Amino acid sequence: MTWYNANMTDSDETHSSAAEDYKTLSRRSVLRGGTLAAALASPGIYEFVDALVGPPERPIGMARQPLPPEQYAIPHPRLIMDDGSGIASSKGTIPVLVPPLHNHVVTAKLNVPARAKPLQEAQRHLESMLQRLEQQFPPPPSGVGIVIAWGLPYFEHYIPRLEKRSSHFDAGTSYPAYLPVDLITSKQRGRTIYALQESRTFPSDEPPPGFGPVRLEQNDVAVLLRSDSLANIMAATNALFGTGNTQAGSLFKVTSIRRGFTGGGHTGGQGLASKLALAAGIPGAKLIPQKSPIFLGFTTTLQDAESSIPVSNFETLPGWTDQWPDGYFKHGTIMPLSHLFQDLVAWYSKMFPTFDDRIHAMFRPGVSFAPGTVTADPPEENEADVLRDVQKYRAYGHNGSMQPVNRLQAQTTSNYGHVYAVNTAITNRGDFATLDNPFHYTSDPAGDHYNSQKAAGLHFLLFAPTTETFNRVRLAMDGEFPDGKRAPFPPRASSAGLNSVVHTTHRQNFLIPPRSHRSFPLAEFLA
Numbered sequence: 001m002t003w004y005n006a007n008m009t010d011s012d013e014t015h016s017s018a019a020e021d022y023k024t025l026s027r028r029s030v031l032r033g034g035t036l037a038a039a040l041a042s043p044g045i046y047e048f049v050d051a052l053v054g055p056p057e058r059p060i061g062m063a064r065q066p067l068p069p070e071q072y073a074i075p076h077p078r079l080i081m082d083d084g085s086g087i088a089s090s091k092g093t094i095p096v097l098v099p100p101l102h103n104h105v106v107t108a109k110l111n112v113p114a115r116a117k118p119l120q121e122a123q124r125h126l127e128s129m130l131q132r133l134e135q136q137f138p139p140p141p142s143g144v145g146i147v148i149a150w151g152l153p154y155f156e157h158y159i160p161r162l163e164k165r166s167s168h169f170d171a172g173t174s175y176p177a178y179l180p181v182d183l184i185t186s187k188q189r190g191r192t193i194y195a196l197q198e199s200r201t202f203p204s205d206e207p208p209p210g211f212g213p214v215r216l217e218q219n220d221v222a223v224l225l226r227s228d229s230l231a232n233i234m235a236a237t238n239a240l241f242g243t244g245n246t247q248a249g250s251l252f253k254v255t256s257i258r259r260g261f262t263g264g265g266h267t268g269g270q271g272l273a274s275k276l277a278l279a280a281g282i283p284g285a286k287l288i289p290q291k292s293p294i295f296l297g298f299t300t301t302l303q304d305a306e307s308s309i310p311v312s313n314f315e316t317l318p319g320w321t322d323q324w325p326d327g328y329f330k331h332g333t334i335m336p337l338s339h340l341f342q343d344l345v346a347w348y349s350k351m352f353p354t355f356d357d358r359i360h361a362m363f364r365p366g367v368s369f370a371p372g373t374v375t376a377d378p379p380e381e382n383e384a385d386v387l388r389d390v391q392k393y394r395a396y397g398h399n400g401s402m403q404p405v406n407r408l409q410a411q412t413t414s415n416y417g418h419v420y421a422v423n424t425a426i427t428n429r430g431d432f433a434t435l436d437n438p439f440h441y442t443s444d445p446a447g448d449h450y451n452s453q454k455a456a457g458l459h460f461l462l463f464a465p466t467t468e469t470f471n472r473v474r475l476a477m478d479g480e481f482p483d484g485k486r487a488p489f490p491p492r493a494s495s496a497g498l499n500s501v502v503h504t505t506h507r508q509n510f511l512i513p514p515r516s517h518r519s520f521p522l523a524e525f526l527a
Helices: 016-032 036-041 044-052 116-136 152-158 183-189 230-241 272-280 344-350 355-362 383-393 398-406 467-477
Strands: 078-082 094-098 102-110 145-151 221-227 252-261 333-342 432-434 457-463 502-512
Touching (some): 036 230, 036 252, 044 230, 044 252, 102 152, 102 230, 116 145, 152 502, 221 230, 221 333, 221 502, 355 398, 383 398
Antiparallel strands (some): 078 094, 102 252, 145 221, 145 502, 333 457, 333 502, 432 457
16 A cells, blocks of 8 residues: 555656666666565665765764763764755854764564573674674764664563562662653653653544554664665664674564665755655655755754753653663663655645745744745744644644743753753654655565555654653644643644644654663663
């Protein structure tokens, strides 16, 4: 099943050379077959990325420094000043982060017995492989970044003996269990709520006609790989999921491979979103602004919309979780992961045909930017602002609706003594565009509704202190706010930001441990 009608095509011809190259690439992929080995070896259409745009300019000659305790940190992200056009400019006034070009995620079940000795052997094997890769490659973005995240099934099935109090953790303090506790939500609900929770559905998840419900996945592990170099990611993926004697693939049963990209237009050339969508013949591709880093036409990596890395940690904000000062998962975070289709024809013509329509849906009703703006610096909004917009315009913007629950509402001093200003972002985004439908590879094509026809989409992932942080943000996107107020129209109405043109197909929450406990966390305590 596909998101788009297979007979629906752009009225303009796509770039013929790109289309022909893509046909050749597709034929080569078919000849390789649909096996996991073939999928691991083939980058698919993302092979075009390095040829279409060179890697972004990054600082060079920097000596290697110790890696940060956070797995998900990019030690030296590039910052550009954007003048609104989506490119770096000496006259730019909007600070924008330039993420790695290539982003891949591999999900898996474990192929390890749920016993202490095999788990501890697997822990040593995986950690040894990760340390070798860190010696082989510098950190991202020029090298390769590897983030190992663990799903609730891992903790429930492989570490159940630690659910009760353990002397390893007590040490004079009271730990109700081994997972980080969400103190704020626990207090609100009068019972223990953990920072890692099962994924759930939201009001706007109602599937379009012909689609089944959102698939709430049950993977044991997800591995995020990021780099400006596709070759680096492919080498690291092969080392982790290949099955040779020097590889770690025997530990895993791969369930999906999710490939994608970000950016590519910051130097003034045509962005990857436009180029790859045209090459793949995606309906609506010709409508994507050429400088846009994403399919929907706007820059999403504004520095002001991202937290400094530690804000997303479990332990940073006082009273959020029980991981300060010496929790096992200190320097860790939660990573919600999902896949969404994006209907470009509806976004650019049917539902939001004018530039102002899209500005209002993306940011806030009533605001305006110069025609052709790609990088917009939207006004800050609190909940009262959003509710006034709902009353005045009977609509709210995607960005504006989420700000009140995704930003600190008061000046806050962290557990580390850093003072964060009002409106500091709490979460960090790590999402990337994709042409997967829905994945590059799946072990369950029928269950995942896999189709080889390409489709515009997003592999969305976020770094947040608790699952409930993401849930509150996601509910606000649907017009539901923490104080019980809600928008007086359906969550998939055109008045509800982007909801009418996106459709979530898969979702799962993961816990990212600190670097020191990334490999089979807690297995060392099993007797």
